[in-house]
Amino acid sequence: MALRFVATVSAAVLAGFALAQSSTATRPTSFAFQKGVQALPQVVVRLKPGISPQLFAVSRGLSLIRPFASRGDTWVMAARSVADAAAYAATPEPDAESVYQDAILPIRLRWAPNDPLYSPGTPANAAGQWHLRNVNNLGGFNIDARLWPAWQRDITGQGVRIAICDDSVEKNHPDLAPNFDAVNSYDWADGDADPSPVLNAEGHGVNVAGVAAARGNNGIGVTGAAPLSTLVGLRLPFYSGTASSAFEDAIRYRSTGSNPIIQVKNHSYGFSIPYVDDPTEVAALVDIIAAVTIHVWAAGNDRRGSGNLGQNEDANKVATQTVPGQIVVAAIADNDRFAYYSSYGANITVTAPSSSSSRGITTTDRTGSQGDNGLAGYLDYTNLFGGTSSAAPLVTGVLALAKQVQPALNGRFAKHLLAISSDVVDSDDDTPASDGGWRTNSAGIAFNQNYGFGMINADRLTAAATRYSGVTALTTTDTGTISLNASIPDNNPTGLVRTFTVNTATPIEEAVVTLNISHSQRGNVEAYLTSPRGYR
The missing domain is CATH 3.30.70 (Alpha-Beta Plaits)
Structure with missing residues (x-):
């Protein structure tokens, strides 16, 4: 049977940055003539x-x-x-x-959440939203998204629209309603503008939405990473069978043109089996990424040994996650190690704090009796959420902060910034999935297949976003189809080796290789892309 193998190798190149021009210093203006004074x-x-x-x-x-x-x-x-x-x-x-x-002077207090579930201890012995700010250093390695310094600079995602593509977003949830955008939300199940959950099984998107964009500092519940952003709900009917056309439509929705209505879209879902060829979604992503909307994908919870067969433990096996210019997010637990379930791969961009076997993520939950009801006295919230489904919206929220301070931010630009601002974690990692542990590529950027460029750092990312004005124009090259017509040797570690040349002097940001292989046991086939300098 012919199988479609896709592998993506990412290499951030600092030479791709265009430095922003610095403004010249001016003499202070008299108070009488200063705006806002x-x-x-x-x-x-x-x-x-x-x-x-x-x-x-x-x-x-x-x-x-x-x-x-x-x-x-x-x-x-x-x-x-x-x-x-x-x-x-x-x-x-x-x-x-x-x-x-x-x-x-026009002075106000720096933004800080007063939401009761944000801080540890409410309810008794609760961990709080440690993934945002780990004030008690739970886990002992100071794992969090470094949001506090960015919030202290009043960077809250204000003016940026985040779309949650998921099974639902509850528009009347008390912690989601203040940010909810009824005009631009849509429901592909019922064909209307209300993405709220209907089926008993729905509610995953309510959890996801809270991680990214729950209203903060309103004195109730939780805060999201981008607490003053605008929240768009895009409901897809996962539990009644979703046609590929609906996914394509959701990817393109409100994301066309040079100034799309939705700036960042979150996708905390993926295929349940490997090597699904989905040309319509891939084509839509290529089109939209070429515009401005940033797409963030959960890498998946398919690492072998996490209660599944590990069919998609290498996130490269999911076609929608191998499109250049988007952000693919793995998960790290509070013990400075990749989460036991988190998928890995050369297409991983960044990692973000999420659940472990002993600690979950606190976020919004479906209201009423249909939710998890995991927090005593706070039944509209849960501390049982997690997986890369939580790591992805955390990054989505942080990217909304970066978009606030840098309106020119798109997927390519964001990927460059993440490469230079993320934190190396688990520095001694040499697991097989890491494929050699942390290695520095020819652009001077450290990368690890378990973590991508490292753990998200909202403080450094937003600071970097103000220092750069964009990236150089994208150029692409294609080798065309190379036919091998050769048998794959059995039990031979050398295997088949083929070399191809890309005739360009431009530093390579990303490479996509599509393989068509006929083999009776695809699980016994491995494929690697090796750079001229030996980086595999």
């Missing part, structure tokens, strides 16, 4: 030694308001008007070290 009819005066503040104020038509608590030579003094204060601050003053006009 309310100039006050008062000045702050730092007096020279020996100068009486009372005499100074009276002789200049000012009145004392208060001294600085931190130093006795500095006083806040009232002027007759805002204009007088501005004029006085601009006039040289021989008896003062400095003078400036006081003002009310």
Whole structure:
């Protein structure tokens, strides 16, 4: 039987970046003319030694308001008007070290969640949302998505639309409703704009949506990684048989043109068997990735020994996850090791914290009796979620933060940024699935098939997104079909070796090799792509 084998090798190339231009420094503008600043009819005066503040104020038509608590030579003094204060601050003053006009500045408290399930201990002994910020260092290796520093810079995903392509998104859930976009949501099962769960089995997408985009700092439940993003629900009828056309439509939905309505789409699902040829979805992904929408895929929970046969433990066996320019996400547990279930492969982009055998992910749950009801007193939430189904929306939410600060972000750009900003984890990994452990490619980037470029770091990613303006234009080359017409030797570790040449001086970001092999036992066939420098 002819089988379709697909292998993807990713290599991030720093040379592909176009550096953003730095703005030149300007002199501070007077408070009276700065947008968002309310100039006050008062000045702050730092007096020279020996100068009486009372005499100074009276002789200049000012009145004392208060001294600085931190130093006795500095006083806040009232002027007759805002204009007088501005004029006085601009006039040289021989008896003062400095003078400036006081003002009310547009300052607010940094964004921080006040949601009760975010912090550990609610309910009693609960782990909290450790995957977002591991304040108690659960697991002992400080595993989390490094979101806190980004949130402290008020990077919350505001203005970015995240779409959850899944079995449902409950539009009236109290922690999803504030971010829910009813105009752009859609249900392929019922043909309407309400993606809420209907069947008893549905609710997976409600969990996924909470990880990415639950409303944070509203005093209830949980927060998502992108707590102020806009949430779009795209319901696909998984439990009644979903036609390929529906998946293709969901991939293309609201994602065409140079300025698509949906900026990031999450796919926490995949094929249940390997080597499914799905040309319609693949073609849709190629088209949409060439535009702007970023697609994030869960790598899969198929690692051998995790309660399944491991048919898709190599994520390269899933056609939709081998399309260049998208993000494929593996899972890491809190013990600094890949999660026991997490699929691996050369197409893995990044890893993100998710569940282990002893600790789950806390997120939104289907309301009422149809949910997991795993948290006492918080029946609309669960701490039993996990898998790469949770790791993927965590990355989706973080990419929404990066999109907020860098509107030019697309899939290729995001992949470059992830390559230079992610954290190396489990540095001693030498498992067979790692295919040699952490290795540095010719672009100077470390990669491991279990973790991709490393664990997501929201702080570093969002900072990098502001330093770069984009990537160089994409060029592609095709070797065409190379026919071998040769038998695969049995029990021969050397196997068949064929060399092909790509005639380009441009650094290679990604390579896709499609193999058509006839063999009676596909599980006994292995295929490797080796670079000229020996990187396999």
